[in-house]
Amino acid sequence: MASLHVPLSSLPRPSFRPTGKLLIRCSADRQALFNRIAPVYDNLNDLLSLGQHRIWKRMAVSWSGAKEGDDVLDICCGSGDLTFLLSEKVGPHVSIHGITSSSSSQVLWSSVQAVGLDFSNEQLLIASTRQKLRSKTCYKNIKWMEGNALDLPFPDSSFDAVTIGYGLRNVVDRHRAMTEICRVLKPGSTLSVLDFNKSINPLSTTVQELMIDNIVVPVASGYGLENEYKYLKSSIKDFLTGNELEKLALEVGFSTAEHFEIGFGFMGNLVAIR
Ligand SMILES: C/C(=C\Cc1cc(O)c2ccccc2c1O)CCC[C@H](C)CCC[C@H](C)CCCC(C)C
Ligand SMILES: C[S@@+](CC[C@H](N)C(=O)[O-])C[C@H]1O[C@@H](n2cnc3c(N)ncnc32)[C@H](O)[C@@H]1O
Numbered sequence: 001m002a003s004l005h006v007p008l009s010s011l012p013r014p015s016f017r018p019t020g021k022l023l024i025r026c027s028a029d030r031q032a033l034f035n036r037i038a039p040v041y042d043n044l045n046d047l048l049s050l051g052q053h054r055i056w057k058r059m060a061v062s063w064s065g066a067k068e069g070d071d072v073l074d075i076c077c078g079s080g081d082l083t084f085l086l087s088e089k090v091g092p093h094v095s096i097h098g099i100t101s102s103s104s105s106q107v108l109w110s111s112v113q114a115v116g117l118d119f120s121n122e123q124l125l126i127a128s129t130r131q132k133l134r135s136k137t138c139y140k141n142i143k144w145m146e147g148n149a150l151d152l153p154f155p156d157s158s159f160d161a162v163t164i165g166y167g168l169r170n171v172v173d174r175h176r177a178m179t180e181i182c183r184v185l186k187p188g189s190t191l192s193v194l195d196f197n198k199s200i201n202p203l204s205t206t207v208q209e210l211m212i213d214n215i216v217v218p219v220a221s222g223y224g225l226e227n228e229y230k231y232l233k234s235s236i237k238d239f240l241t242g243n244e245l246e247k248l249a250l251e252v253g254f255s256t257a258e259h260f261e262i263g264f265g266f267m268g269n270l271v272a273i274r
Pocket of ligand 2: 027030031034035075076077078079080081082117118119120123147148149150164165166167170171172
């Protein structure tokens with residue numbers, strides 16, 4: 001696991017209003033934010049969620065229904081947590097070379113692929129570095145792509161399952177993103193959207209905000225990332241509730257959509273079938 005001791009000087013500098021408030025208005029600002037936090041992103045997630053985010057991500061991938069032999073896509077993949085979990089679902093789990101006959105002919109890897117797409121090159125660099133450090137056969141079939149969730153570079157009906165973890169809240173046009181996801185999914189296939197839960201329960205909202213203000217942001221400020229993690233609270237405030245996410249999915253063409261609250265109500269997962 002990468003060390004948390006990343007020199008602040010190595011992090012690219014953000015742009016601020018004269019008031020010192022970080023601007024996160026457009027795609028470029030968000031791209032820059034995720035490039036800046038990339039070196040410490042995984043470790044801060046482990047620390048700040050006490051490792052729970054790994055359980056939530058496993059739940060999201062299970063809900064995607066991804067199975068052996070499927071073609072799968074993880075949008076806004078970041079450092080690849082969900083992409084790795086998807087590749088474990090779709091395989092292959094033994095080296096094809098290992099099951100070849102005695103002939104010396106090269107056997108091509110299965111066409112099965114788990115694709116991780118993100119527009120942050122720094123996040124993708126972390127993802128591909130992690131992939132190189134892992135030995136599981138299935139990880140060899142992961143392909144990392146730099147691209148935009150709002151304009152997916154795939155034909156219609158390309159994938160058997162799609163995940164987007166902590167990404168939908170961060171794209172600048174959620175309707176367009178969901179429309180694109182619906183387009184690239186095969187009919188009858190599943191989208192699994194994991195993100196923070198914008199609760200309709202005032203107490204849950206208050207506790208979530210108190211934890212961000214009093215634990216998450218102070219810890220992040222130790223890495224010079226106070227404003228980047230302050231963005232979390234405003235982005236959740238601007239997000240959609242579970243019901244609104246279900247409505248959006250049906251609006252763009254999914255046949256069914258259901259939102260589940262997880263992580264003590266702090267997180268949520270939308271499961272939508274094309
Ligand atoms: C994996 C998690 C968050 C990913 C993430 C998403 C974003 O949109 C960000 C935007 C800006 C900076 C960072 C992120 C980002 O890391 C969820 C877990 C990590 C959270 C940072 C911690 C959230 C704490 C919860 C409010 C309460 C957790 C309770 C748990 C039972 C301990
Ligand atoms: C909070 S991270 C989530 C990473 C990973 N899915 C996870 O669960 O840890 C959000 C990611 O979304 C990416 N992102 C935001 N908007 C995007 C867009 N329009 N196209 C592609 N990636 C985008 C960011 O670069 C960042 O890596």
